[in-house]
Amino acid sequence: MEEREIQVGLLGLGTVGTGVASIIKHHQETLSHQIGRKIVIKRALVKDKKKVRESWLSNLELTENANDIIEDPSIEAVIEVMGGIEETRLLVERALKEKKHVITANKDLMAEHGSTLLQMANEQKCDLFYEASVAGGIPIIRTISEGLSADKLTKIMGIVNGTTNYMLTKMSANNRTFDDVLLEAQELGYAEADPTADVDGIDAARKMAILSSLAFSSPVQIEDVSVKGIRQVSDVDLAFCQQLGYTMKLIGVAQKDEGQIEVRVEPTLLPNAHPLANVHNEFNAVLVHGEAVGETMFYGPGAGSLPTATAVVSDLVAVMKNMQRRVNGYSYQTPLFQSTFKTEDEIQSQYFIRLHVYDRAGTFAAVTNLFAQHDVSFEKLLQLPLENQTELAEIVLVTHSSSVAIIKKLLIALNQLSAVDKVASYYRVEGGE
Ligand SMILES: NC(=O)c1ccc[n+]([C@@H]2O[C@H](COP(=O)([O-])OP(=O)(O)OC[C@H]3O[C@@H](n4cnc5c(N)ncnc54)[C@H](OP(=O)(O)O)[C@@H]3O)[C@@H](O)[C@H]2O)c1
Structure with missing residues (x-):
């Protein structure tokens, strides 16, 4: 075994940084066995040196x-x-x-500046690895770029934000409201004081941009991802989901059909038997579909000190193995394809639609006629009286697949129909047809 140590610098010693220090300390023997060198953290950058840290x-x-x-x-390596974003990019x-x-x-x-930084790393003959940036402890980036590199990937579907998965799990199981569950998630440390990036889907969108760029070898920016968060999800929506046999999840979908890409993040209904419907609490999971391999699924902790640090230190091991072979900086590939994105006319989906309608003769016929005019048919339909509202009733339905553009036109027309008080909510449905 080479006696030399590798000195690394940590930029940050918070949740993940402390986990990295812990993994290096406790797994040193197996790490140096793999790479022939002892890992030493030379120094760690912090904002405040006086802050109380673990002894x-x-x-x-x-x-x-x-x-x-x-x-x-x-x-030799910086973690x-x-x-x-900006200050860190410069560093x-x-x-x-x-x-x-x-x-x-x-x-x-990585979602904002990944392609420039990867190109720069390549020019400098340096490695730039980012496994922990998506789905924490699940090695999904290496799976896509190495394990499945022989296949043509056509679809990635994932629960890649643990905070919103925790919240939707609790809201669905216990009939609790968004605000109530958000407060609990914050108290437990699953949600930040400012939960915007999580609950508005931005965090998941960044991860889907990273995954789809890799999977389709096409540049996908955060602006290319259609995003809707979970703020508007109500306990009523969740109760109807259950009644109709669905589970609601914040799902990221990246799909490529005939060269055209669609990437989106939104609350989505999945049939209860769907594998992602059974991923609960703060866990993450990613389903990858390849032309040759078919469907593979990866499940695990999406965040947390030690799971995330495991991904980080595994990247360090990869860097050191490359150093031994003198092949650092070669893992980056320029994208093979330019990205062409589907239009809303080209994206097909089933939809769940919940309507408040006037409870009088002719209402049902008026609503179903409007659906027929837009050539949208139903797979499931419920009509119920609306609690505490003598004048109104509720129609809840799941459509067969239609284009997003047609559904949007239909929703506008429904809101204008005199028999309809309002479209109370609508969500996409995946995995049903
Ligand atoms: N937490 C997770 O489970 C998780 C999972 C996957 C990915 N990540 C990613 O990992 C990164 C770190 O997350 P974290 O949860 O470990 O964050 P954190 O607990 O807030 O820790 C941040 C660390 O960086 C230091 N720091 C922050 N800004 C600095 C600055 N301007 N100058 C010098 N030091 C600075 C802080 O110093 P002080 O200690 O002095 O405050 C702290 O040690 C983020 O990019 C996050 O998205 C986190």
Whole structure:
């Protein structure tokens, strides 16, 4: 075994950074057995050196000055686990210019600047790995880029945000409201004080942009992802889902048909027997469909200190194996295809639609006529009196597949129909036909 150590610098020593230090400390023997060198954390960048940290970290040298890591020639690899976008991008660029390999857990950074940074790493003959940026402890990036590299991937469907999955699980199981469950998720540390990125689907959209770029070898930016979060999901919607045999999840879907791509994140109804319908609480799962392999599914913790740190340190092992073989910086490939995105006329889906209608003769016929005029038919339909409303009734239905453009026109027409008080909610349905 080579005696030399590898010195690494940590940018950040929070939840993930502490996990990285812990994995390196506790798994040192098996790590150095694989790579022939001992891993030493030379220094860690923090915002506030005086902050109270776990006592076992007291041997670690801390700095508030990034230059102490970026400009230290003895540091060969930098682990970025501080978060943020612009300041962090500059640090990562500087580290690459100093010919340091970079490992990051930062999906915000990779979704915004991934292609430029990967290209830069390639030019510098450095590795830039980002396994932990999507689905924490599930090795989905390496699965797509290596394990399934021989296949043509056509669809990725995933629950890639643990916070919203936790919230929807609790709302569905216990008939609780969004606000109530959000508060609980914040108290348990599953949701941030500002939950916007999670509940509005932005975090999941960034992860889907990263996964679809890799899976389809086509550049997909966050702006290319159609996003809808879970704020408007009500306990009534969830109760009807259950009644009709569905489970609601915040689902990311990336699909490629005849060269055209669609990437979206939205609350989606899945039949109860669908594998993703049975992924509960804060867990993540990703279904990957390839032309040759068919369907494969990957399940596990999407976040958390040690699961995420495992992905980060595994990336470090990959960097070190590449160093042994002197092949760093070659994993990046320029995209093979330009991205062409489907229009709403070309995207087909089933829909769940919930309507408040006036409870009088002719209403049902008026509604069904409008559906017929738009050539949209139903798979399931319920009509019920609306609680505490003598004048109104509720119609809940699931359509057969139709184009998104037609459904949008239909929803506008329904809102204008005199028999309809309002379209109370609508969601896409996956995995039904
Ligand atoms: N937490 C997870 O489960 C998870 C899962 C997957 C990916 N990630 C990603 O991993 C990254 C880190 O997340 P985290 O949860 O570990 O964050 P965190 O607990 O907030 O830790 C951030 C660390 O970075 C330091 N830091 C932040 N801004 C800094 C700055 N401007 N200058 C110097 N130091 C700075 C902080 O210093 P102080 O300690 O002094 O405050 C802290 O040590 C993020 O990109 C996140 O999206 C996290």
